[in-house]
Amino acid sequence: MRSFRMPRFALAIPAWAWLLVFFVAPVAMVVWFSFGYKPGIFGTHANDVLSFDRYLEALSPTFFQTFTNTLWIGIAGTAICLVVGLPVAYWMAVKAPPSRRGLLLALVMVPFWTNFLVRTIGWQVILAPEGWLSTALQSVGIIGGPLDLLYTRGAVLLGVVYNYLPLMILPLFVAFDRVGDPLREASKDLGAGKARTFVRITLPLARPGVIAGVLLVFIPLMGDYITATVLGGAKGNMVGQLVASQFQTAQNWALGSAMAVLLILVIMLTVAIGGLLVWLVTLPFRLQNRLVLGEPEPAASVAPRSQEVAA
């Protein structure tokens, strides 16, 4: 060990170098492009005059609507994933027989690891106006004409909820599983009901899982390109498609780059604002909790973390 000394990070140098060349450099180039402009019909980008004009152009009413649309789908999709996924994760971690947990997890992971594009196409087949779901709903009499959901914003919302739901369930499951039975039982022994135990004990302790799930769903969802392309048509446009079309069809790399940078900024800003809002809203609740619980609460939330390190 002491005969020759390598720097501590020597083993990480290949990965560093690779990511610098194929991630940092190209992304930096896109940022650079975004300050340029499109010269004439045949050029894709030029940088001899630098300005913020492309950003203004990207936020002009034509494109701004796509940004708000994407943000709407992102927030609504994440919220629905949380509402749908939380009970499932709780059931898997707490109510389902422990011997079945491995199987249930595998079942959640199968769609997660099935080709993203293909399962989205599966929805296209299901939602098709001439498809069997449409026929079935019509024969029962729930809808009058053929199903009119495909190529709308509703279809995109359904698609993103479907595609990102496993990313919500898995971290929530891990978090609920880590809370463990003893604390819940103690709470019930001390006279708290089911709902009270869930709201005051289980949910606060599972908070890291909730945060992880929301981030894991929201961030990739905002940059989604495939779901909107397959299910959205012209009505359910998202920023990912806008960026792609600037590079592929419009050949305006400067504008496309500005949109890409804006997309990243919108994602970061929304996460920051969302985090701040949650922090402010739960502030009185947490202050009250601290008074009631005193010492045990920090101790209880530290314990699972040390387990995590040991695991």
Next chain:
Amino acid sequence: MKQRSWSDVALTVWSVAVFLFLFAPIVVIILSSFNTGRLLVSWGGFGFDAFLAIVERPVIRDAVWVSIQTGAIAALLATLLGTLAGIAMARHPGKWALWFIGLLLLVSVTPEIVDAVALLPWLVLLGQDAGLSIFNDGIVRLVVGHSLFSIAVVSYIVRARLVGLDAQLEEASADLYAKPFTTFRRVTLPLAMPAVLAGFLLSFTLSLDNTVIAAFVQVSGTTPWPVYVLSALRSGLRPEIAAVSTIMLVLTLVALGLVALVLRRAGDSATQIARTMTGS
């Protein structure tokens, strides 16, 4: 026997419904692969025509073969770089590791579409303006694109595994006069092995799945399978696409089963396996 409360029943019903929801499109795709109709959406009858068509049409075979080649090479590369980086982060932590984790985080939160539009001009720059003709090769471009996220995933997994294991074994090995490289090969690497294998198989699956980056960086002639499907969206989806997807699903399930087996053998619980799979 205790009566089950209504809330338990409601939870169970809800969960079963969500599982059905999760499997609905997959079941539809599997059923569609036995569709003898001309288009995916209209049912013509039951038959194996779609599977036969795969054998007959070289375009589909070539696309799948490109995907498998790319997946294998990208997974090998990501595993090599990610394992070394993961070991470095776990065993030689320091200020640099924080910067490195920051970079990995950045790689994993950047939307794929941004990577895609950034890599396209960059690879053109390297391949044509800088004259590095290797970057004009279709497989090389795909491997570069697919490796980014996988490197981050492998690094996380390997680091998480080694941080959990005490460094005493390595110290003992050094005390017994093993050279650093011997310690690395005989102690550190075997300890990290389950995570390395899991990382490899995950990277392979991620690469098979990659559509967005692949669609941008591909050169005609080496079109990977998902990009072929994406282009088929415009010209009409035929049942062959469902048939290949069914085969790919079976392959993915086998790969995932192997990962779970490897991790279980290494003594991980179901929860830990879930954490490894999601890279957290």
